[in-house]
Amino acid sequence: MTAIEIRVLSTHAVSEVLGELGPQFERATGYRLSFGYDPANALRRQIEGGAPFDVAIVTRPVIDTLAGQGKILPDSCADIGRSGLGVAVRKGAPKPDIGTTEAFKRALLAAKSVVRSKEGTSGVYFEKLLDRLGIAEAVRGKITLGPSGRIAELVARGEVELAVQQIAELLPVAGVDFVGPFPPDLQLYTAFSAGVGAASKNLEAAKAFVDFIAAPSAAPLFNSNGLEPILR
Numbered sequence: 001m002t003a004i005e006i007r008v009l010s011t012h013a014v015s016e017v018l019g020e021l022g023p024q025f026e027r028a029t030g031y032r033l034s035f036g037y038d039p040a041n042a043l044r045r046q047i048e049g050g051a052p053f054d055v056a057i058v059t060r061p062v063i064d065t066l067a068g069q070g071k072i073l074p075d076s077c078a079d080i081g082r083s084g085l086g087v088a089v090r091k092g093a094p095k096p097d098i099g100t101t102e103a104f105k106r107a108l109l110a111a112k113s114v115v116r117s118k119e120g121t122s123g124v125y126f127e128k129l130l131d132r133l134g135i136a137e138a139v140r141g142k143i144t145l146g147p148s149g150r151i152a153e154l155v156a157r158g159e160v161e162l163a164v165q166q167i168a169e170l171l172p173v174a175g176v177d178f179v180g181p182f183p184p185d186l187q188l189y190t191a192f193s194a195g196v197g198a199a200s201k202n203l204e205a206a207k208a209f210v211d212f213i214a215a216p217s218a219a220p221l222f223n224s225n226g227l228e229p230i231l232r
Helices: 012-029 040-048 060-068 101-110 121-133 136-140 152-156 203-213 216-224
Strands: 005-010 032-037 055-059 078-083 085-090 114-117 143-146 162-166 176-181 190-196
Touching: 005 012, 005 040, 005 203, 012 032, 012 078, 012 190, 012 203, 012 216, 040 055, 040 060, 055 060, 055 203, 060 190, 078 203, 078 216, 085 121, 085 152, 101 121, 101 136, 114 121, 114 152, 121 136, 121 162, 152 162, 152 176, 190 203
Parallel strands: 005 032, 005 055, 114 143, 114 162
Antiparallel strands: 055 190, 078 190, 085 162, 085 176
């Protein structure tokens, strides 16, 4: 008998967590999981375009949009974790002071180059933040738009000096050092949510997976990967 396969479309921010929870779920249930990773807005477009899936793990605004469109079952949605934004440098490089708003501005002005995500939540927010801080013109020419995924890999290769992204996406990257979170008054927390696809042919299995990753027992794993768990 062929095992039921659950197709999961997820943002990169929770990939480390899923890499550990996924095999645990498979062993406990006998179901098989397959994953596709992209930024939340890219996943929204895929789902709106008819991409098949059983579970989506995206930002809360995106899951609300998809639920409103009838693509996600509203009653299945669960907030699973949230992450703030942070900064990383190449391993061994001096860490700039980013503890206050003024120090953060100085660090950006002094940096030779900065990479941000092209269309992820962090990148869109950071672009607006530069305007808010009054340094957009001075910094914009230094910015590299990173590819989908972990943009700090460009820093690890020495191509860019600073990486700005979700803390959960900076921590797993080998070859970089985490500088720290954005100052409190500039911080943006993004909540990540899971939901079951309305067209899923494996509704019970998909719901079981959402319950599994949202369970209190998963909280330590979220914490260790730069995500604050959101317990139901």
